Amino acid sequence: MLMIECNNLTLKSVRPFHLKVFIMKKLLISISALALTVPAWAAPAVPEIDAALSLQGLALAAGIAVLFKRKR
Amino acid sequence: MSLTVTVPSPVSSVGGALRLLFGVMVLVVLESVAYQAVMSLDDLFPQLAAQSSVYRPDVYAVHQLLKTVVGAGLLWLLLFGREFYLARSQYLVQRPVEFSLGPWLAHLLALGMLLAFRGSLNGIAILPVALLQGGWAALVYGLVFVGFVATALRLLAPGLFWQQYLFSQPRRLLVWGVGTVLLAGLSVYGLDPVHLERTVMPWLFHVTAHGVAGVLESLGYRAIVNSASSGLMVEGFEVQIGAPCLGYEGATLALLVLAGYAWHRSRLRLAAAWLVLVMPILLYGVNILRIAALMVIGASWSPDVAVHGFHSAAGWVNLLLVLGMAVWALERLPVFARQPTALVPDLDDYKVQLLPQVVLIAVSMLTLLVNPGFDWAYPVRVVIVGLVLMKFWPRFQLQRAQWLLPSATGAAVFGLWLAMVPVDAVQSARFSQTLWSVPAGWALAWIALRMLGASLVVPLAEELAFRGAAFRLLGDALQKLQLPVSPCVQTGAVLLLSSLVFGALHGDWLAGTMAGLAYGLLRWHSGRVSDAVVAHGVTNTLLAFYVISTKSWSLW
Numbered sequence: 001m002l003m004i005e006c007n008n009l010t011l012k013s014v015r016p017f018h019l020k021v022f023i024m025k026k027l028l029i030s031i032s033a034l035a036l037t038v039p040a041w042a043a044p045a046v047p048e049i050d051a052a053l054s055l056q057g058l059a060l061a062a063g064i065a066v067l068f069k070r071k072r
Numbered sequence: 073m074s075l076t077v078t079v080p081s082p083v084s085s086v087g088g089a090l091r092l093l094f095g096v097m098v099l100v101v102l103e104s105v106a107y108q109a110v111m112s113l114d115d116l117f118p119q120l121a122a123q124s125s126v127y128r129p130d131v132y133a134v135h136q137l138l139k140t141v142v143g144a145g146l147l148w149l150l151l152f153g154r155e156f157y158l159a160r161s162q163y164l165v166q167r168p169v170e171f172s173l174g175p176w177l178a179h180l181l182a183l184g185m186l187l188a189f190r191g192s193l194n195g196i197a198i199l200p201v202a203l204l205q206g207g208w209a210a211l212v213y214g215l216v217f218v219g220f221v222a223t224a225l226r227l228l229a230p231g232l233f234w235q236q237y238l239f240s241q242p243r244r245l246l247v248w249g250v251g252t253v254l255l256a257g258l259s260v261y262g263l264d265p266v267h268l269e270r271t272v273m274p275w276l277f278h279v280t281a282h283g284v285a286g287v288l289e290s291l292g293y294r295a296i297v298n299s300a301s302s303g304l305m306v307e308g309f310e311v312q313i314g315a316p317c318l319g320y321e322g323a324t325l326a327l328l329v330l331a332g333y334a335w336h337r338s339r340l341r342l343a344a345a346w347l348v349l350v351m352p353i354l355l356y357g358v359n360i361l362r363i364a365a366l367m368v369i370g371a372s373w374s375p376d377v378a379v380h381g382f383h384s385a386a387g388w389v390n391l392l393l394v395l396g397m398a399v400w401a402l403e404r405l406p407v408f409a410r411q412p413t414a415l416v417p418d419l420d421d422y423k424v425q426l427l428p429q430v431v432l433i434a435v436s437m438l439t440l441l442v443n444p445g446f447d448w449a450y451p452v453r454v455v456i457v458g459l460v461l462m463k464f465w466p467r468f469q470l471q472r473a474q475w476l477l478p479s480a481t482g483a484a485v486f487g488l489w490l491a492m493v494p495v496d497a498v499q500s501a502r503f504s505q506t507l508w509s510v511p512a513g514w515a516l517a518w519i520a521l522r523m524l525g526a527s528l529v530v531p532l533a534e535e536l537a538f539r540g541a542a543f544r545l546l547g548d549a550l551q552k553l554q555l556p557v558s559p560c561v562q563t564g565a566v567l568l569l570s571s572l573v574f575g576a577l578h579g580d581w582l583a584g585t586m587a588g589l590a591y592g593l594l595r596w597h598s599g600r601v602s603d604a605v606v607a608h609g610v611t612n613t614l615l616a617f618y619v620i621s622t623k624s625w626s627l628w
Contacts, residue, residue, distance in 0.1 A: 053440070055576050056433050057388035061329075061395070063430035063537075066545065069418035070403060072411070 130210035138217045140256040145221075148248060154553060156237070163233045179223035186220045189213055276318040277302050283360035288367060295367070304363075309370040311379070319359030322391045323352035330398055337402070344408045351398050358394060362386045381444030385437050422544045424467045425601075429537030432457045432530070446506045451518065454525035457533055468536055473602035481594050482610025485587045489615060489627075492583040496626035503625035522628065523616045531608035534574070538588060539595040539604040542570040567592040587611065 149156060189212070225234060238245055281304055285295035288306055296305045303312050330351055334344045365386065370378030402408045403415055419427060435456050439449035507515050546566045571592055575585030591604040619627050 052577075052579070053384050053388065053437075056437060057391070059573070059577055060388075060430065060433045060437065061392055063426055063433065064392070064396070066423060066426055066541075067418055067430060068415045070413040071416045072413050 131213050134210045134214045134217070137256045138214065138221075141252055142221060144248060144252040144255070159237055159240075160229050160233060163229070163236070167230075167232075169230055175223065175226050179220075179227055182216065182220040182223045185216045189216050273318070274299075276320060277313060280318050280356070280360055280363065281313060283357075284363045284367065287360060287364040291364075291368070293368065293371065304367065306367045307371040309367065309375055309378070311367070311370065313363065319356050322359065322387055323355045326355050326391060326395055326398075327352045329395060333399065334402065339410045340402060341408055341410060344402055347398065347402065347408060351394065355390070355394050358390045359387075362390055377442060377444055379444075382441050385440040388437060389441070419464075419467070422541050424464055425536040425540035426542075427464060428457050428460050428533035431460050432533050446503070448518070450525060451521040454521050454529050457525075458529050461529065461532055468540075470602045470605070471600045473600060473606045474598065475606060477598075478594060478603045478606035479610050481590055482607035483614060485590050485607065485611040486614040486618075488586055488590075489583055489611065490618070492586070493580045493627060495622075495624040499626040500624055503628070504623060507625070519620065523613075526612040526616050526628075527609050531605050531612060535591065535595075535601055535605040535608050538570050538574045539592055540601045542566075542573065543592075543595065546570060563596060567596060 229237075278299065281297045281299070281302075284304060285297050288295040293306050297303075298305070301312060302314070303310055305311075327348065330348045334340055334348050337344075366378045366382050369382055400415055403413050406412050432453060435453045439452055443449040507518070543566055546569050547562065550562050550565060567589065571585045571588030574588035575581040575583070578584030578587075587608075591607050594607055595601055595604045615627060619625060
């Protein structure tokens, strides 16, 4: 939602929204994700992958993500 | 005079459509991985497996088409799940549906037919081969698949509801339909696995192997690349670089995580999208360094450490480092972030309870880099996690525990564990042989620290994480969804989810989940994490004495 403030009949955008940048960013992310994940789309199954280690890796990534926050 | 008016954003539909498209793509990738995992199950039934699987391009095309539609449907539920749930609840209140066995039987029948057909295609002799060779195979498979999905939808809600629900948002349905058809077409005509095996994989091997050889030669080693066998040799140490070692899985995971992150962070500049594009390429580069390091370790130190320890652990360490650096750059650097922010540790409130478990897993992964096979590094984890527990002890705010009920629960879980997890005699013998191959004093010291870790350090770390922090985190997340369910159901969902994650991180996931449920029920009943710690400690102590007294070392 775009908030527009009307003050003395002058329209002023509080937070400018760049539609082109918005669409370019989303498109670029989508296309790069699509192109670079091609090998994983149809690659053969890999039963030798260490499932326990992979779960640990995912749990570690999730844990680290929870233990950090953004600060200005 | 000041007036504020709200204007609907003109980009919401564009953003929604792109989000839908991106999500469909993510789900198709996930669904492909899940499907291949299911298909690899025929390794478990070699007596049923035929000599080779039957590859039918037309059946494959139908399969790709339909699984894309299923993936897109799952995405719909993911994006609009809450809305769907509310609409369904409202419909069922107005028109209650009585339980009927028919739809369940129909779905089970469709599932059986689907598994029989896919199993036969994959080389498990269930259906006569003749049935798979006729021109009708693709059509029959398509009907079986559609039947499976239709009966599943029928179980989810009555047909009339689906009709009303789907056509209540025609524009959304149109965007979903067009996106799905485009992806299905790409999936059928662009991603034939046989084609990819012949084109993308050799190219990836070429880049990786010659990159590794270049790094090794700059270090003074002489590397030989054998493209025919996908092999690489350095001073007598030879490895075959299989498809998973080429780094595409790590790169895919990194890309999906980063793409999702950049997608949802609205305060990022366009350059963030370029970073998403570049990071997987950087990860491929880091993977080349990983394989080069593996070759050096294998050639100069220990092939066992290189192949069974460093190989996988270094992959995860690389991935986490690259992802961490990427997220840091996205948040911190003005070129990516409109309002740069710093990433700082957040140990406020209950989150600190997660720290010992995170340290436990991190140290496990780091020690695996140089310590494959027998877990000689276990005492290192005990000491480091013990120090973390001592340092933050006052902040865990553990209440005084009761002893009777937790001890009884712990003993019951010990019995359950013995009943569910069989002892592996070969593994136990190998464990014993390795343990007593060192001086007796060292072996006894290792056993003592192993007992201390199992009875005290691990129960504290795991219970603080799973019955402490995870209960709060999952509870808060469910509350934010504002589902119209009772608090009791929400707590049950938290209990189940945290137990499943707990089970997944233990060797036997089912026994682990049951144990997690028991400790979680105790925590729920008393409201104290400390009771779960006592129960877990009792289980592990009893197990330790059982292992030592009966030499059932495989249970450790």
